[in-house]
Amino acid sequence: MKKLIAGVVLGLGLSMTAHGAGDPEAGEANAGVCAGCHGQNGAAPVMAAYPKLAGLGETYLVQQLRAIRDGERPIPEMTGMLDDMSDEDLQDLAAYFDQTEMPVSQASEENLEQGRSLYKGGNLASGVAACAACHNPEGKGNGPAGYPHLGGQNAEYVIKSLKAYRDGERNGAPQSQIMVDIASRLTDTEIEAVANYISGLN
Structure with a gap:
C-alpha cells in the first residue's frame, strides 16, 4: 500500500511539471454553465449530492474535468457539457474554482x-x-x-x-x-x- 501511494504521488508530481497553472480570469468566462448545479463560484451546490468545487485544488480539478470530458468518469448530469472545452480551457476552469475558499458545512454531533x-x-x-x-x-x-x-x-x-x-x-x-x-x-x-x-x- 505504501509503495502504491508513493508511486502515485511521484507520478502526479512529475505530471505537474508538464503543464503550467491555469488562468482564473479565462476560466471565469466558462464557469457560468457550472453555477446551475454547483452554485456561484462553485461554493454552494443546489443539491447536497453535488460537490463544492471551490478550493478543491487545481491539479485535482483538472484531472477530474478531463476524465469527465473524455468519458473516463461518466456523470450523467454533465454529459456533453465539457465536450467543446480544450485542455487549456479545463485548466483555466480548474484555476478559477481553486482560487475560491470552500465554505465549511455544519457537522452533526451524532457520529x-x-x-x-x-x-x-x-x-x-x-x-x-x-x-x-x-x-x-x-x-x-x-x-x-x-x-x-x-x-x-x-x-x-x-x-x-x-x-x-x-x-x-x-x-x-x-x-x-x-x-x-x-x-x-x-x-x-x-x-x-x-x-x-x-x-x-x-
Whole structure:
C-alpha cells in the first residue's frame, strides 16, 4: 500500500511539471454553465449530492474535468457539457474554482467522534489508512500531488463518492486505486461518520 501511494504521488508530481497553472480570469468566462448545479463560484451546490468545487485544488480539478470530458468518469448530469472545452480551457476552469475558499458545512454531533478517529487515525483492524495522511489533518489536501481539499465538503457528496469508489464505479483517475482500496474496507456506518466529520473540518 505504501509503495502504491508513493508511486502515485511521484507520478502526479512529475505530471505537474508538464503543464503550467491555469488562468482564473479565462476560466471565469466558462464557469457560468457550472453555477446551475454547483452554485456561484462553485461554493454552494443546489443539491447536497453535488460537490463544492471551490478550493478543491487545481491539479485535482483538472484531472477530474478531463476524465469527465473524455468519458473516463461518466456523470450523467454533465454529459456533453465539457465536450467543446480544450485542455487549456479545463485548466483555466480548474484555476478559477481553486482560487475560491470552500465554505465549511455544519457537522452533526451524532457520529462525530467516530468520524474524527477514522479521518485522523484510520482503522488498524480493517486496514483503513488515515484520511489525514493524504488529505492533510485539517482537510486542506495536497495540491501538487492532486489530493483534493476535503474540509467543508458536503457530507452527502462524500458518502456518494466513497460508495462509488467502494463499488468500483470511480476508478479512472491516477489516485483512484488508492481510494478504491481504502473504501472497499469501509462499512456504511464508517462512511457516514467520516463524511460527517469532513463536512465540518477546517
